[in-house]
Amino acid sequence: MKRVLVWFRRDLRLKDNPALAAAVETGADIFPVYIHGVEQSSQLSEGEASKWWLHHALEDLDTELKIFGGGLHLDQGKSVEDILLGIVGEFDIDAVFWNRRYQPHAIKLDGAIKKQLQPRGVEVYSFHGGVLNEPHAIKNKSGKPYQVFTPYWKFCRDIPVGDPCKVNLSGSTFIKSCGLMLEKLQLLPKINWCANFHETWTPSRQAGLDRLANFASGAVTEYEDNRDMLVLDGTSMLSPYLHFGQLGVREVYHRLVAMGEAVNNGYLRQLYWRDFAHHLIYHFPHSVTRPLRSEYEQFPWAHDEDKIERWRRGQTGFPVIDAAMRQLWETGWMHNRARMVVGSFLVKHLLQNWVGGADWFWNTLVDADLPNNIMGWQWVSGCGADAAPYFRVFNPLRQAERFDSNGDYVRRYVPELAGIPDGRINEPWSLTPIELECYGIKLGVTYPERMIDINEGRDGALAAYQKFKASVV
Ligand SMILES: Cc1cc2nc3c(=O)[nH]c(=O)nc-3n(C[C@H](O)[C@H](O)[C@H](O)COP(=O)(O)OP(=O)(O)OC[C@H]3O[C@@H](n4cnc5c(N)ncnc54)[C@H](O)[C@@H]3O)c2cc1C
Structure with a gap:
């Protein structure tokens, strides 16, 4: 394997990124790519405020990659599948690595791409990097998916959560091509209604890490008492960092798990709600647009x-x-x-x-x-x-x-x-x-x-x- 494409999606980080870690281990040249799908079904695209965040998160990832001599190749179009296949051909890629997604539309797309790549002799490797437990791995005693949270949580909380994976980029070489300029993706709104978001957010990985560190050294101990108080900063506000994968859920989990029973039954329980949501959408795909019941x-x-x-x-x-x-x-x-x-x-x-x-x-x-x-x-x-x-x-x-x-x-x-x-x-x-x-x-x-x-x-x-x-x- 000489040239490996790492396809970034909802894992916009260089640490605790299993697909990237595995790509680095091959010793091949790494090609980090992000593809923005335009006019996709709403299940695969982003809403307007999320696009604002995505713009800054991509910029941040590119900056981090540049520290190691790389950069993020950006592209966009109506068919993400065609674009990825085009890049693979143009850059003579031997293998594509990605972290798995669990939404029905994403699973379908990933499956279709895999089917196209393998006959062309391009290897595909996918990894578990976005949740604590993958939905297909969790079944109740009757072998069915869970539909009630508490038994789901009681079952899952005893399953050991793997450590965040180590990624050592220092000796890596990168294929360099920036592709489209970030501005071409037109993620920022034309009318700047997000202008005030910067007062609340810095959409970078470092800001996510800082927020996690502050929360772990303060509010988490009173999370159970304060989490419902509307005006207090009683919750972590890590949700966008987790959504875009700027923080890995295992990183958050392991930063806090050592803090004892109260945190495990309080804050960490919420991370299992996030997993439970992935579990439901994976096992009940109709619930994306229609009531689960x-x-x-x-x-x-x-x-x-x-x-x-x-x-x-x-x-x-x-x-x-x-x-x-x-x-x-x-x-x-x-x-x-x-x-x-x-x-x-x-x-x-x-x-x-x-x-x-x-x-x-x-x-x-x-x-x-x-x-x-x-x-x-x-x-x-x-x-x-x-x-x-x-x-x-x-x-x-x-x-x-x-x-x-x-x-x-x-x-x-x-x-x-x-x-x-x-x-x-x-x-x-x-x-x-x-x-x-x-x-x-x-x-x-x-x-x-x-x-x-x-x-x-x-x-x-x-x-x-x-x-x-x-x-x-
Ligand atoms: C109608 C409705 C819509 C929601 N839409 C979203 C959404 O689009 N995106 C989103 O991330 N969350 C959504 N939530 C869940 C929840 O409100 C947010 O995750 C939470 O407010 C994020 O703030 P926080 O990071 O401070 O949470 P914390 O209390 O600090 O919790 C830590 C993390 O656990 C996860 N989490 C917490 N509560 C829930 C929950 N009830 N369900 C699933 N995961 C949870 C989140 O990833 C969160 O960042 C929705 C809840 C409701 C009732």
Whole structure:
């Protein structure tokens, strides 16, 4: 083997990268390649905020490769398959190495490419580098995939997690060709709505490592207490780094596993939720576009574009919902508790199809991740595996009381309400005209009237779900 192509996808790192490590061990010249698919199905492409992140992550990977005398070859086009085959031919490649992906569309593409390469005498090697346990390796006692998280987790947590793999690039030689300029991929938005993302994020591997180190030396010990508090930095905010593979999940796991029982049952458990999402999408490929529980395909959603738009824009009149939706727009990220609350509001109080919510998240989250997003939305709407039961309707007011008791989250993202005192900030409609004037608010002008009565919304949701359940039994 003289010339090995390493195909980077969702593993944009040089450390703990099994495909790269194996390629280096062959002693061949290494050709690092990234191909951006344009006009692909949405399952394979990125949403708008993720493209912003991807642009910077590719730039960062290229910079890191240059330190070792290499660089990242970029290309793009409608057919990733044709482009890869073209590169293999043009650069006389002997073997292609990649880390495996588990989304149905990606598996299909990888399989098709493998079929094309092997008859041409090009070897293909794939590796386990993106999850703690690969989906095909995990079965329950009956030999079936798990559909409930807790037994899945109890089974998986006893399986030893391999150490992050070592990659020694110092003696390697690289095939050098940069291909397209990064700007040609046109990943950055034409209208710069992501301008403020830099205030929250630095999309480089080093920034991910720094965030992990800070979290490990501080917040992780209080993760269980603080993880639901909307305004605190109680969670790791590592999701985009994990999604793009700038940090390997094994690196994160091993950085924290030694910290004892509380961390294992708290923080590390969340990493298994991420694995579980991959498990579900691999074993139930139809769940990418349809409810995992197929009876929910017939659910009579009430489509109302005006309501969805108010939700998207953070103009519902419910301060905690609006704060969360504006956090998403401004930072490209939303707190997990808030994702559940706004999701429940959309699908239950407003009876809008979860698909519309998932699409909006897909385009606005920097961590938009197909398995996690699908699982999250199907959980919220009750149509997925281990999903929230239909009668669980999050009450935004109670959620705000519990997880943003002094209203600081609302004040941060809905500044027009900042003057309202703690106990009243979540119910501006309950303020008297004098109070409203005193706090500088004109309901319906400076801040919207609430779009529904919360109890009526809840009752409507329960009635619709009950009627539906009765009709499918
Ligand atoms: C409706 C909805 C949509 C979601 N969409 C996405 C998405 O597109 N991308 C995404 O990464 N996560 C998604 N999640 C899961 C979760 O909200 C985020 O992973 C989490 O908020 C990321 O913040 P963090 O890194 O601080 O998490 P932490 O609490 O620090 O957790 C550490 C890591 O564990 C994983 N994780 C944590 N919670 C979950 C979970 N519930 N499901 C799966 N993995 C989890 C993530 O990789 C996360 O980075 C969604 C949840 C819901 C309810």
